[in-house]
Amino acid sequence: MRLQQSQLKAPTRLPSDSLQRAWVALGRVSQGVQCHVENALKEAGFPELSWYTVLWELERAGKPVRPKDLAIPLFILPYQLSRLVDRMEAEGLVKRIQCKEDKRGHMLEPTAKGFALRKAMWAVYAPAMDDAMSRIDDKEALKLAELLNKLGGIEHADCGDKG
Amino acid sequence: MRLQQSQLKAPTRLPSDSLQRAWVALGRVSQGVQCHVENALKEAGFPELSWYTVLWELERAGKPVRPKDLAIPLFILPYQLSRLVDRMEAEGLVKRIQCKEDKRGHMLEPTAKGFALRKAMWAVYAPAMDDAMSRIDDKEALKLAELLNKLGGIEHADCGDKG
DNA sequence: GAGGTTTGGTTGCGTTTGCAACAATCCCAG
């Protein structure tokens, strides 16, 4: 119950016009560039970006990782990750290996095939990203990232099943 | 076949570090704020944002609209809209009315219930949006919108089924 | 005005998602 009293006074607290513009632009543009990249991957016969991200995160860690430690930075729900790993494992891209310290869970590790796929995807992903984003120059990109990060202080953890 | 020759030379055209930062921030932040608003709607027992957007677009037009004229600004695929309308019609929120000039298609019109829902949703949507975005001030929001719009020149029309 | 192409929209089918319920283990207080 986190209603501010300001909210009780005013029937609806309106976002300013500028905020609304930013909101709309954010939605459209992020969908646009996201889509551009996903299409590029699909056209090249690759799986979707989330697969890449999982593989990359595992590779970056350099050692087996618990799903829960992946779910937060990936910003996805546990059951989503569970099924994503199901599919990736079925394709032989990652392995679930037993976890001694905590028998509930397991560790995730990319296979050789997983490494290879990640690399191959990057060869498409990178140019596509560049392509999608190159309308702004470096300085603008930095400013954009800064503004977004200021905006994005929201707690990401509770997306999808907040309690 | 729109490969630049620069692409043939360099094995992969890397996005600059700044672009990558902007890309990552864009993905996370947009997901975050989007999610925040969707959650607010869900918690209030309302349907998802896309329903609102359809209703709003219809209301804004002030007259019956063809699906195709909605699909582009909404940036969704025809079959997605078709089924979205199916569900909304089933809930009595919009009506498909016959189209004299073109017997393939039809016009979409919000019902009274549709109008009412749109308004009710806004009472949740607006504060949620404000809430999600209020970490930046008006000037920053304007700058953000500007940068995003510069970035977002990408043709949106071919998202999902480019040929 | 007959035939082919394009446009507007829908649908069957297999896959993926979201939710809520579940199981298994861990942790901690007493």
Added chain:
DNA sequence: CTGGGATTGTTGCAAACGCAACCAAACCTC
């Protein structure tokens, strides 16, 4: 060491999605 709650991860089911195939009307050309 024992019972209650918290954590970690999975799953059954219904809803939603993506794709490709499809239908019907419109348009265009000869």
